[in-house]
Amino acid sequence: MKNSISKNIRLQKDIKRFLCILSILSFLSCAISIPEKKETKKVSKVTxxxxxxxxxxxxxxxxxxxxxxxxxxxxxxxxxxxxxxxxxxxxxxxxxxxxxxxxxxxxxxxxxxxxxxxxxxxxxxxxxxxxxxxxxxxxxxxxxxxxWIGDYSIQVGSFIYKKNAVRLKNKLAKKYGSAFIEKYNDGKNTYYRVKVGHFKTPNSANNVMKKLSKEGFDAFIVSNK
The missing domain is CATH 2.40.40.10 (RlpA-like domain)
Structure with a gap:
């Protein structure tokens, strides 16, 4: 009878220890957990x-x-x-x-x-x-x-070989005046981009871009910044 009672007492103590440890672990997990980052769902004042x-x-x-x-x-x-x-x-x-x-x-x-x-x-x-x-x-x-006010141009071509870029630049300069080559390196390759004009806003470059597109060029407006 005494053995049975002592076993029950030990069991109760073990259960209490287990519950105590469990509650401590639960508290620690809450304390060190990092709240999940939420992505912004809206862009304020859409312009x-x-x-x-x-x-x-x-x-x-x-x-x-x-x-x-x-x-x-x-x-x-x-x-x-x-x-x-x-x-x-x-x-x-x-x-x-x-x-x-x-x-x-x-x-x-x-x-x-x-x-x-x-x-x-x-x-x-x-x-x-x-x-x-x-x-x-x-x-x-x-x-x-x-x-939006800055430096915008119209990109007309991009070449690996500089001589091809120079040829196109000279051709465009005769008709559009301001044509230039921009050298760009992406860390692996060097490209020679042919651009036309310097415009303060994208809208001011639209008319020239349309003319270039009608001539068959794959032209688009880009920011030089």
Whole structure:
């Protein structure tokens, strides 16, 4: 009888110890847990909207320098745009599935006609079109008017061989006056980009870009900043 009582007492003590340890572990897990970061769902005071086709760029550019000087991480969340000021935070919505993401513009592109934004692979995956490669999106951003005033040009061509760039530049200079070559190195390759004009805003470059497009050039407006 005494043995049975002592066993019950020991069992009760063991249970109390276990519950005490469990409560301590539970407290510690709450104390050291890091709250999950929530993505911003809205861009305050939207002053810029653009709708069009988005694509993503990956392995070929992974680890190379972006236009902002940052190293491109295809698995991160970022994007390239031709004219939005570098550093602009914008909301991109995939109009085919309703998914959206907030990201920062840190590169220039896409240099393909008909596309308005190039996303990192990580961003494309979150928006649900990494497999397809292309989708229709809506870009929303808060860009102050004064930030649009800068130096914009029309890119007409990009070459690996400088002599080809010089040939095109000379041809364009005869008709449009201001044509120049911009040397760009992405950390692996050097490119010679042929550009026309210096404009204060993207809108002021539109007429010249339309003329170049009618002549068969794959021309688009880019920011020189």
């Amino acid at each position: 810029y909207r653009e709708r069009g086709i988005a694509s993503w760029y990956g392995k070929k550019f992974h680890g190379r320098l972006t236009a902002s000087g940052e190293v491109y991480d295809m698995y991160g969340i970022s994007a390239a745009h031709k004219t939005l000021p570098l550093g602009t935070v914008c909301k991109v919505t995939n109009l085919r599935n309703g998914r959206s993401i907030v990201l920062r513009i840190n590169d220039r592109g896409p240099f393909v006609k008909g596309r308005i934004i190039d996303l990192s692979y990580g961003a494309a995956k979150k928006l649900g079109f990494a497999k397809e490669g292309l989708t229709e999106v809506l870009i929303e951003a808060n860009v102050k008017k004064k930030r």
